[in-house]
Amino acid sequence: MMEKRILIIGSGLGGLLSGFLLSKEGFKVTILEKHRKFGGCLQTFNRDRYTFDTGIHYIGSMAPGQTIHNYWKYFGLSDRLDLVKMDENGFDRISYFGTEYPLAQGFDNFKERLLAYFPDEASALNSYTQNLHEIVNSHPLYNLELPAGSYSDHYKSILAGSFLSDLSSGIRHSASGIRLSDILAGNNFLYAGNPATTSIAELSLINHSFISSAWRLAGGSQHIVDILVDGITRNGGRVLARKKVVGIHKKGESFHVSTKDGDLFEADQIVSDIHPVSTLELLDGIPVQKAYNNRIRSLPNSISVFTVYLGLKPESFPFLNYNLYKYKTDYIWSALPSRGDKWPNSFLFMTPPEKEQGAFANTAVAMATMNFEEVREWEKSESGTREKSYFVFKAKKAKLLLDAVYEQFPDLKEAIVTIEISTPLTWRDYTGTVNGSMYGIVKDAANPQKSTILPKTKISGLYFTGQSINLHGALGVTIGAVMTCGEILGLANVINSIKRTL
Numbered sequence: 001m002m003e004k005r006i007l008i009i010g011s012g013l014g015g016l017l018s019g020f021l022l023s024k025e026g027f028k029v030t031i032l033e034k035h036r037k038f039g040g041c042l043q044t045f046n047r048d049r050y051t052f053d054t055g056i057h058y059i060g061s062m063a064p065g066q067t068i069h070n071y072w073k074y075f076g077l078s079d080r081l082d083l084v085k086m087d088e089n090g091f092d093r094i095s096y097f098g099t100e101y102p103l104a105q106g107f108d109n110f111k112e113r114l115l116a117y118f119p120d121e122a123s124a125l126n127s128y129t130q131n132l133h134e135i136v137n138s139h140p141l142y143n144l145e146l147p148a149g150s151y152s153d154h155y156k157s158i159l160a161g162s163f164l165s166d167l168s169s170g171i172r173h174s175a176s177g178i179r180l181s182d183i184l185a186g187n188n189f190l191y192a193g194n195p196a197t198t199s200i201a202e203l204s205l206i207n208h209s210f211i212s213s214a215w216r217l218a219g220g221s222q223h224i225v226d227i228l229v230d231g232i233t234r235n236g237g238r239v240l241a242r243k244k245v246v247g248i249h250k251k252g253e254s255f256h257v258s259t260k261d262g263d264l265f266e267a268d269q270i271v272s273d274i275h276p277v278s279t280l281e282l283l284d285g286i287p288v289q290k291a292y293n294n295r296i297r298s299l300p301n302s303i304s305v306f307t308v309y310l311g312l313k314p315e316s317f318p319f320l321n322y323n324l325y326k327y328k329t330d331y332i333w334s335a336l337p338s339r340g341d342k343w344p345n346s347f348l349f350m351t352p353p354e355k356e357q358g359a360f361a362n363t364a365v366a367m368a369t370m371n372f373e374e375v376r377e378w379e380k381s382e383s384g385t386r387e388k389s390y391f392v393f394k395a396k397k398a399k400l401l402l403d404a405v406y407e408q409f410p411d412l413k414e415a416i417v418t419i420e421i422s423t424p425l426t427w428r429d430y431t432g433t434v435n436g437s438m439y440g441i442v443k444d445a446a447n448p449q450k451s452t453i454l455p456k457t458k459i460s461g462l463y464f465t466g467q468s469i470n471l472h473g474a475l476g477v478t479i480g481a482v483m484t485c486g487e488i489l490g491l492a493n494v495i496n497s498i499k500r501t502l
């Protein structure tokens with residue numbers, strides 16, 4: 001029998017994991033990537049002597065036996081990545097009005113550390129961690145188990161914001177006046193939290209994974225890309241750069257995919273790792289049900305982000321083995337725009353580790369969520385040809401963000417040698433997500449059915465993968481890739497293949 005040909009559009013984490021899995025299970029895989037570099041959000045870039053990660057700064061559950069470790073073993077990643085365990089007693093620190101509240105690793109440790117600040121909230125903390133366990137246990141794929149029958153996740157329709165406020169008594173910490181519920185939502189940048197849409201399922205899967213254990217990748221997330229591309233090539237697949245897909249056509253039973261440079265690729269099936277709306281836009285002469293098309297196009301996307309990447313003088317700024325989420329007000333949800341002209345309402349600051357990490361940091365990164373509207377006036381411009389006003393905007397926003405960071409770390413200013421900036425336009429151009437959205441289509445707890453994108457599309461032979469299906473991030477995209485490949489190979493077969501590597 002002839003090998004089935006699968007073409008994958010986009011080499012983000014979802015495309016690479018799907019490509020690895022399908023090529024390992026006997027398909028003839030070709031991945032087409034529009035950039036010269038593979039990886040999408042996993043890409044790193046270099047400025048002067050510095051290397052920066054762009055979209056994977058830390059990952060959870062990478063201790064042996066934990067969720068991502070179990071999955072990534074199959075992909076040859078778990079034992080080969082250079083991982084640095086983050087501070088056990090506070091991998092994330094939530095800073096409000098001068099007090100830093102630790103989110104610790106290990107569930108008992110997590111409760112104990114917060115109890116020191118909220119001594120009357122023992123029952124709320126117990127209930128929180130119990131709920132996290134219960135919710136992930138009701139999500140079979142989190143535990144590498146097969147969903148039974150027509151599985152539906154009712155936690156997707158419960159709002160995280162209401163859950164958190166119902167949980168705690170509302171007692172405020174005397175030093176900062178902040179409530180436990182605000183601290184538990186303090187790293188909501190991780191899921192672009194929105195009180196009107198974020199579900200308890202999203203909050204729980206992500207937080208359970210990080211509280212289980214939290215890690216950084218020494219030397220950058222590019223290593224994940226290199227291992228996966230090498231694996232796909234060894235399995236007989238191809239990963240091709242500078243191949244921007246511009247059209248998907250059908251000829252008989254086969255797909256014909258055209259690229260900007262004039263190439264044509266033939267395939268039996270297609271997996272698209274790019275945004276679902278961008279995928280629909282590529283269809284040329286292939287009929288799509290109107291209701292399906294309209295539904296997907298109508299779904300809102302998560303907010304975008306503004307980042308400054310800092311190269312530092314040697315031995316001038318300490319290495320921090322944690323992330324700092326700092327709030328200037330008690331307005332905690334990162335998907336909502338900052339009030340008035342107060343941007344940034346909050347920011348995330350970190351110092352990524354080097355391969356041989358000592359006491360001092362080599363680089364630092366600060367980020368704040370940003371609405372695409374801020375850069376709308378330059379949306380038609382392309383990287384390399386943008387107007388001067390755009391650079392003025394970038395510099396102004398970078399100053400605002402850095403001034404906020406300097407309030408926390410006054411010594412940082414003198415330590416900086418290089419500054420690089422990315423805006424929502426950068427994200428749009430680098431990953432192809434609509435409006436530079438960080439995490440793709442919003443999974444809406446108020447409307448879970450409408451906002452759920454299934455891997456199997458209404459076009460026979462075309463599948464979605466990546467962060468807009470299932471969940472974003474290393475955890476969500478990994479499970480999403482397994483779901484997508486499960487549609488092609490049978491989910492039980494995929495789960496069994498992965499389990500055999502444990």
Ligand SMILES: Cc1cc2nc3c(=O)[nH]c(=O)nc-3n(C[C@H](O)[C@H](O)[C@H](O)COP(=O)(O)OP(=O)(O)OC[C@H]3O[C@@H](n4cnc5c(N)ncnc54)[C@H](O)[C@@H]3O)c2cc1C
Binds near residue numbers: 009012015034246
């Ligand atoms: C600022 C930021 C920080 C983050 N931090 C973390 C973190 O610390 N931990 C974590 O777990 N997750 C994090 N995430 C989320 C995580 O990075 C993403 O959810 C995940 O990497 C997305 O993978 P993906 O496969 O969906 O696609 P993407 O990474 O979006 O890749 C899509 C690929 O498709 C390519 N492409 C687009 N259009 C075309 C076309 N027409 N033809 C060919 N190729 C095309 C793009 O160039 C890109 O390479 C972060 C995200 C952001 C934005």
